[in-house]
Amino acid sequence: MADITEAPEWSALADHQAALAGRHLRELFADDPGRAERMTVTAGDLRLDYSKHRVTAETLGLLVSLAERAGLRERIAAMFTGVHINVSEDRAVLHTALRLPPGEPLTVDGQDVAADVHAVLDRMAEFSGRVRAGEWTGFTGKSITTVVNIGIGGSDLGPAMAYEALLDYADAGISCRFVSNIDPADIVGTLAGLDPERTLFVISSKTFGTLETLTNAKVARQWLVDRLGDDKAVSRHFVAVSTNAERVAGFGIDTANMFGFWDWVGGRYSFDGAIGLSLMIAIGGEAFREMLAGFREIDEHLRTAPFEANMPVLMGLLGVWYTDFFGAQTRAVLPYSQRLSRFPAYLQQLTMESNGKSVRADGAPVVAQTGEIFWGEPGTNGQHAFYQLLHQGTRLVPADFIGFAEPFEDPAGMHDLLVANLLAQTSALAFGKTAEEIAAEGAPAAVVPHKVMPGNRPTSTILAPKLTPKVLGELVALYEHIVFVEGTIWGIDSFDQWGVELGKVMAMDLAPALTSEEPPSGAPDPSTAALVREYRRMRGRAV
Numbered sequence: 371m372a373d374i375t376e377a378p379e380w381s382a383l384a385d386h387q388a389a390l391a392g393r394h395l396r397e398l399f400a401d402d403p404g405r406a407e408r409m410t411v412t413a414g415d416l417r418l419d420y421s422k423h424r425v426t427a428e429t430l431g432l433l434v435s436l437a438e439r440a441g442l443r444e445r446i447a448a449m450f451t452g453v454h455i456n457v458s459e460d461r462a463v464l465h466t467a468l469r470l471p472p473g474e475p476l477t478v479d480g481q482d483v484a485a486d487v488h489a490v491l492d493r494m495a496e497f498s499g500r501v502r503a504g505e506w507t508g509f510t511g512k513s514i515t516t517v518v519n520i521g522i523g524g525s526d527l528g529p530a531m532a533y534e535a536l537l538d539y540a541d542a543g544i545s546c547r548f549v550s551n552i553d554p555a556d557i558v559g560t561l562a563g564l565d566p567e568r569t570l571f572v573i574s575s576k577t578f579g580t581l582e583t584l585t586n587a588k589v590a591r592q593w594l595v596d597r598l599g600d601d602k603a604v605s606r607h608f609v610a611v612s613t614n615a616e617r618v619a620g621f622g623i624d625t626a627n628m629f630g631f632w633d634w635v636g637g638r639y640s641f642d643g644a645i646g647l648s649l650m651i652a653i654g655g656e657a658f659r660e661m662l663a664g665f666r667e668i669d670e671h672l673r674t675a676p677f678e679a680n681m682p683v684l685m686g687l688l689g690v691w692y693t694d695f696f697g698a699q700t701r702a703v704l705p706y707s708q709r710l711s712r713f714p715a716y717l718q719q720l721t722m723e724s725n726g727k728s729v730r731a732d733g734a735p736v737v738a739q740t741g742e743i744f745w746g747e748p749g750t751n752g753q754h755a756f757y758q759l760l761h762q763g764t765r766l767v768p769a770d771f772i773g774f775a776e777p778f779e780d781p782a783g784m785h786d787l788l789v790a791n792l793l794a795q796t797s798a799l800a801f802g803k804t805a806e807e808i809a810a811e812g813a814p815a816a817v818v819p820h821k822v823m824p825g826n827r828p829t830s831t832i833l834a835p836k837l838t839p840k841v842l843g844e845l846v847a848l849y850e851h852i853v854f855v856e857g858t859i860w861g862i863d864s865f866d867q868w869g870v871e872l873g874k875v876m877a878m879d880l881a882p883a884l885t886s887e888e889p890p891s892g893a894p895d896p897s898t899a900a901l902v903r904e905y906r907r908m909r910g911r912a913v
């Protein structure tokens with residue numbers, strides 16, 4: 371299979387970039403004042419302004435041709451219909467099935483996937499309804515007030531991010547906490563002050579074989595049994611979310627209290643299914659289904675909108691444009707919403723575990739750069755931290771700004787100030803300030819160069835009416851599909867994650883070297899052997 375970089379569409383983009391690179395966004399806007407109006411696209415409740423990108427109509431045409439050349443249309447159809455596009459694991463990729471509307475059929479590999487999805491959603495709704503109503507009680511008959519989700523990666527970041535995002539919808543007096551790290555400080559800190567009689571643990575693990583999750587779950591179980599004085603308490607205080615019923619039973623959780631999912635849901639694509647159980651308990655089944663409707667709206671948009679007006683397609687292609695033709699290494703995601711403070715962390719797994727690949731799906735090495743590095747913090751905090759580099763540093767950092775029109779609370783008109791900051795930043799990044807303008811303001815000549823704002827720094831601005839469950843679903847689906855579009859152009863398998871396995875195996879091999887009574891005999895390399903000795907010395911163990 372020829373690499374995408376050998377396609378004429380790729381060379382055409384390279385030539386075009388060479389011609390466009392010297393042009394400033396100020397010129398692009400001066401030449402085409404209507405671009406702000408034209409370069410907007412709507413998907414569901416999301417409105418994207420991409421006019422502050424270093425593109426013209428010609429660029430967009432060339433990028434769309436590249437997408438056609440990469441077979442994006444066919445790939446979209448393949449994903450939605452359950453073709454095994456996760457080739458290295460020979461699996462379908464069907465997170466879009468998690469939000470199928472009731473009544474819409476989908477059979478894949480001989481299995482009625484739609485029926486399976488709705489059966490689990492119904493069980494989740496029934497269970498979370500009982501917990502919320504105080505009908506599901508703990509071992510001593512008291513209702514649940516705290517849910518502790520124990521999971522890591524996709525079994526933590528999604529529900530943790532979404533719970534925080536939708537805190538204004540948590541209306542049953544039940545709060546959630548999230549434990550992920552094998553650092554004992556995480557579980558110990560989380561359990562501190564909790565009432566065991568009113569705490570429900572949701573052990574979330576696709577494989578139910580993850581060291582961090584199982585270790586934390588064991589500590590939690592011991593904590594509970596010690597306090598309630600009876601092993602039988604476990605079945606009232608522990609439920610599981612997993613694809614592996616055997617291991618759930620082996621851990622001692624009644625599989626009647628297990629909520630399943632399937633190998634065709636990647637961990638990082640899973641919180642709109644059973645992995646969202648803790649979220650559903652907090653916000654209720656109805657709000658959860660509204661969130662699914664948001665996901666679905668963007669799925670439909672991806673499937674049906676022409677590429678020129680297709681938000682995830684355009685944003686994915688812009689990611690490729692900067693990564694492969696401008697040498698950009700990172701993309702900042704800057705939500706102007708404190709509620710979305712975990713969104714960048716969530717996106718880091720979604721995007722980087724998916725597209726951090728250096729071989730193509732057919733096993734050949736990639737030629738182009740892949741995998742944008744996603745990072746970010748909510749505005750306005752980031753403005754007082756790293757924005758200096760965005761404005762005046764030597765690197766090109768494309769950024770996504772995300773804002774909402776309606777706040778949930780607004781003392782002293784703070785929300786308008788928040789949004790004013792968002793808009794001011796994108797304008798300053800695009801248009802900057804020239805030496806002449808600064809000198810005209812009376813700055814001393816020696817200071818003028820320090821104050822020059824180069825501008826020409828590209829941004830997307832996504833605006834939505836309010837951070838509702840539906841809008842959150844739309845936002846997440848948007849980024850899921852951006853990942854998919856980029857992965858398709860690069861020709862990689864965005865749905866495996868083999869790169870995380872080696873370190874896990876080595877940690878298990880190394881653990882005995884840290885803890886053994888006798889000085890350890892082996893370590894994988896001299897540097898690591900020296901560090902093992904140093905660690906043991908610090909812990910007062912024989913070296």
Ligand SMILES: O=P(O)(O)OC[C@H]1O[C@](O)(CO)[C@@H](O)[C@@H]1O
Pocket residue numbers: 522523524525574575576577578579580583637638723867870
């Ligand atoms: O849900 P599990 O099986 O515990 O896995 C947790 C996470 O670990 C990973 O496999 C990476 O190590 C992620 O892909 C996944 O989301």
